[in-house]
Amino acid sequence: MLNRTLISIVDDDQLYRESMRKLVVSMGYTVEAFPSAAEFLASRLLPETTCLIADVHMPGMTGLELHRHLVDAGYAIPTILVTAYPDEVVRDRALKDGIVCYLSKPVDDDYLERCLRSALQPGTSIEDNS
Template sequence: MGYTVDIFSSAADFLGSPRLAETACLIADVQMPVTTGLELYRRLIDTGHAMPTILVTAFPNDIDQTSALKDGVVCYLRKPVDEERLTRCVREALKSARSPEEDL
């Protein structure tokens, strides 16, 4: 899709990244060591670094999905992730990240 992408081995590595402030969209696994994807999303909000987030999981459950979407996660995707659905979610996330002035 032509976007610059960074990969991090953990939520802590992402949170410590100098690129955190310029990140336009986060795609995170729900099940990660130490910090879950939903915990990472909530921590970003709590620390003033809210960003459009897509969560993916191999172990979907309705409670987590409902909670994530209620909290503002853009998409909650089940693995294996459908490429077309992921593309739509990324576009939706990036559109929501733009300021209203950018749409003028």
């Protein structure tokens, strides 16, 4: 089975970015990783990205700002945010803005996999457990 799903990871932490890339590849996805929002936005792979995993806190443009920029530019890419500094206010705002999942680092592998499935199957939501 050929999986044409492209997951793009944007995180300024090289070690975390690489470990996240390996994890998502191990789940069977095609993955590209970028060190900044600017590099992702300049990439020829932007239009092919079917899901985005982005760090919340990055220099230049945060993960939430990247998501808003993509929406404003007409790219409806399901987005998962990850952060080492969880904040309920930011989480609530992100979910209201259409973020699929807001995860704390280190992420739980099983929960990330459920988030990816939810992101790639519109109409299902991992966060509907309130």
